[in-house]
Amino acid sequence: MSTAVTVAWDRLIEPDRVHGSLYTDPAVWDAELERIWYRTWVYVGHESEVPEPNDFVLKSIGPQPVIMTRDKAGGIHLLLNRCSHRANLVCDTARGNCSSFRCPYHGWTFANTGALLGYPFSSGYGGRELKSELGLAPVPRVASYQGFVFASMADDGPSLAEHLGDAAGEIDRLVQLSPEGKVQLTTGWLQHKVRANWKLLLENETDGYHPQFVHASIFAVADSGIGDLYGEKSTAVSRDLGGGHTENDLRPEFRRLGEPLRWFGTSPDRLPDYVAAMRAAHGEAAEQILVEGSPHVMIFPNLFIAEIQIFVLQPVAVDETVQHVTAIQFAGAPDLNRRMLQQTLGSVGPAGFLLADDSEMYERNQRGVQVRRPEWLVLKRGLHRERIDERGHVVGDATDEVPMRAIWAHYKSLMEDGR
Amino acid sequence: VTAVRPVDVDLLREVEQFLFLEARLADEGDYDGWEALWSDDGVYWIPANGDDIDPATQMSILYDNRSRIALRVRQLNHDKRHAQNPKSRLRRIVGNIELLDGDAGGDLLVGANFIVYESRERGTTIWGGRSEYRLRRVDGQWRMAAKKVMLVDNDRPLATLAFLV
Numbered sequence: 001m002s003t004a005v006t007v008a009w010d011r012l013i014e015p016d017r018v019h020g021s022l023y024t025d026p027a028v029w030d031a032e033l034e035r036i037w038y039r040t041w042v043y044v045g046h047e048s049e050v051p052e053p054n055d056f057v058l059k060s061i062g063p064q065p066v067i068m069t070r071d072k073a074g075g076i077h078l079l080l081n082r083c084s085h086r087a088n089l090v091c092d093t094a095r096g097n098c099s100s101f102r103c104p105y106h107g108w109t110f111a112n113t114g115a116l117l118g119y120p121f122s123s124g125y126g127g128r129e130l131k132s133e134l135g136l137a138p139v140p141r142v143a144s145y146q147g148f149v150f151a152s153m154a155d156d157g158p159s160l161a162e163h164l165g166d167a168a169g170e171i172d173r174l175v176q177l178s179p180e181g182k183v184q185l186t187t188g189w190l191q192h193k194v195r196a197n198w199k200l201l202l203e204n205e206t207d208g209y210h211p212q213f214v215h216a217s218i219f220a221v222a223d224s225g226i227g228d229l230y231g232e233k234s235t236a237v238s239r240d241l242g243g244g245h246t247e248n249d250l251r252p253e254f255r256r257l258g259e260p261l262r263w264f265g266t267s268p269d270r271l272p273d274y275v276a277a278m279r280a281a282h283g284e285a286a287e288q289i290l291v292e293g294s295p296h297v298m299i300f301p302n303l304f305i306a307e308i309q310i311f312v313l314q315p316v317a318v319d320e321t322v323q324h325v326t327a328i329q330f331a332g333a334p335d336l337n338r339r340m341l342q343q344t345l346g347s348v349g350p351a352g353f354l355l356a357d358d359s360e361m362y363e364r365n366q367r368g369v370q371v372r373r374p375e376w377l378v379l380k381r382g383l384h385r386e387r388i389d390e391r392g393h394v395v396g397d398a399t400d401e402v403p404m405r406a407i408w409a410h411y412k413s414l415m416e417d418g419r
Numbered sequence: 420v421t422a423v424r425p426v427d428v429d430l431l432r433e434v435e436q437f438l439f440l441e442a443r444l445a446d447e448g449d450y451d452g453w454e455a456l457w458s459d460d461g462v463y464w465i466p467a468n469g470d471d472i473d474p475a476t477q478m479s480i481l482y483d484n485r486s487r488i489a490l491r492v493r494q495l496n497h498d499k500r501h502a503q504n505p506k507s508r509l510r511r512i513v514g515n516i517e518l519l520d521g522d523a524g525g526d527l528l529v530g531a532n533f534i535v536y537e538s539r540e541r542g543t544t545i546w547g548g549r550s551e552y553r554l555r556r557v558d559g560q561w562r563m564a565a566k567k568v569m570l571v572d573n574d575r576p577l578a579t580l581a582f583l584v
Binding site: 094186187188189190191192193194195213214216217218220221222322325326327338341342344345346349350351353356357359360361363364367 | 465467468472475476477478479480481482483487490491493494497498499500501502540541542574575576577578579580581
C-alpha cells in the first residue's frame with residue numbers, strides 16, 4: 001500500500017502516548033487493512049456454527065465478506081464471497097445447509113470447497129475448460145484452535161500457534177469450564193454498530209479503569225460486585241500476554257474469595273447438575289476451576305472472550321465498527337447455558353445494560369479525538385508499578401494501562417514491518 | 420385472514436388510547452409512568468435475527484421478565500446511564516392498530532406498526548417495526564402482560580437502542 005509508507009508511525013506511537021489521528025486518518029485505516037486485517041491471523045468463526053456437513057455461515061475478515069463452510073467430508077473452508085466470473089456476491093444468505101453456491105448473475109456454480117462445478121453454455125469458451133482455474137478464492141491460511149477458526153490472508157507468516165502464544169492458554173481455560181471440553185456458539189449473534197474506530201473498542205475490552213465510571217448505573221441499581229474487581233484495592237491484575245494479546249486476570253480476587261461460581265455471581269447449590277458434571281469430568285481439579293472462573297482476554301485484533309460471552313470486532317470503516325456478540329455455551333452444561341444466555345443478552349448488544357454505555361463512550365471518544373488539542377491520548381497509568389510475573393509477562397494493577405501499552409507496541413511493530 | 424371482521428369500535432378506541440399513552444410516556448422518558456403500565460407478570464421482548472426465534476435458546480436484543488423491566492427502569496432513572504443521559508429526543512407514530520384473533524388466556528391480543536424518530540448527538544435514527552401486545556384489564560385499567568417488538572432490521576447491525584421502544 002503506497003499510503004502506508006507516508007505514515008510516520010514512530011512519531012504517532014510513543015511508549016506512553018498515542019496520537020489522535022490514529023483513530024481518524026484514512027491513510028492509517030488503509031495501512032491497517034493491509035498490515036493487520038489482510039495479513040495477520042484474524043478470528044473468523046467457530047466450528048460449532050457449522051456443525052453438520054454442508055452447513056455454511058457468512059462471516060467476515062474486516063470489511064471483506066467470507067463464507068465459512070463445512071464440506072461433506074467435514075473439512076472447514078473459508079471462501080471469499082465473490083464470483084470468479086463477474087465478481088457478483090455468490091452467497092447472500094446468513095446461514096444454511098447447501099453443498100454448492102450458484103451465482104445469480106450468470107449461473108456459475110461452486111462447490112462448498114470453492115471448486116467451480118459448472119457454468120451455463122460452456123461451448124462459449126471454445127472448448128477451454130475453466131473449472132480448474134476459476135474457483136472461489138480461498139482464504140490462503142485457515143487454522144483452528146479448540147474449535148475457534150482463524151484466518152490469515154497472507155500466504156505465509158507466523159503459524160497460528162506462534163500468533164496465539166500464551167493467549168492459547170486462556171482459550172484452554174475457557175474450554176475446561178465445559179464438562180465435555182467444548183465451547184458451542186449456537187445462540188446466534190447480535191450486531192451492534194458504533195460510529196467509532198475499532199481500536200477504541202480493542203483498547204476498552206481490557207481497560208480495567210473504566211468499569212466503575214462507565215457502568216456506574218447498572219452496578220448501582222443491580223447491587224453488583226463487579227465494580228470492586230476493578231477498584232483500587234482489587235488484587236486482580238492486568239497483563240500483557242505478548243503478541244498484542246491482553247487480559248484482566250481476575251483469578252487473584254476469586255481465589256481470595258474462594259467461592260466456587262462466584263465469578264458467575266452464583267453458587268453451586270443453584271447449578272447442581274453443572275457442578276456434578278464438572279466434578280465427574282475434572283475430579284479434584286474441579287474445585288479450583290470453579291473458583292477461578294472464565295478468562296477476560298482480548299486476542300488481537302478481534303476476538304474478545306469476556307467470561308460468558310464472545311465478542312468479535314469487525315471494522316467496516318475508519319470511523320465505524322460492528323461488534324458481533326453471542327453467549328458462550330458449554331457442552332454438557334444445559335443448566336449453566338440457560339443462565340449464561342439470559343445474563344449475556346441482558347448485558348450486551350444495542351439495549352444491553354453494559355454495552356449500550358460502552359458504546360456511548362466509543363462514539364463520544366470518536367468525536368473527541370477529532371478535537372485538535374491536546375492531540376495525544378495518555379497511556380501512563382501504572383507505568384511506575386509494572387512488574388514481571390513468573391511466566392515473564394508484564395503485569396500491572398487491575399486498573400492499570402498495561403494492556404493498552406501492549407496493544408500499541410504490537411500494533412507499531414506490525415505497521416512498521418512494511419514487508 | 421383475508422376479510423375484515425366487524426370490530427368492537429369502543430374497545431378498539433380504548434386500546435388505541437392505551438397504546439398512545441404508552442407511546443407518549445416512552446417518548447417523553449417518563450420511565451416510572453411507563454413501568455406502571457405493566458402487569459405483575461409482564462414480559463418485554465425484542466427478538467433478533469427474525470421475529471419468531473426461541474428466546475430460551477437464541478440471543479434477543481432484549482428479553483425482560485418483570486423484575487428485569489424494573490431493573491431497566493431503575494437504570495434509566497440513574498444519572499450514569501450514559502446511553503440515555505442526555506435522553507434521546509423521541510417521537511413515534513403508532514398505527515395500523517388491530518385487535519387480533521387468538522387464544523391468550525383471556526388477555527386481549529393487539530397488533531400495531533410503529534415508526535420512531537430518534538435524535539441524539541450521534542445523529543438521527545429512524546426505527547420501524549411491528550409490536551404485538553397482550554393486554555389485560557387489571558382493577559379496571561389496561562395493563563401490558565406482554566409486548567413483543569419486531570424491528571424491521573433486527574437481523575442487521577443496529578445502533579445503540581437504550582430508550583424504550
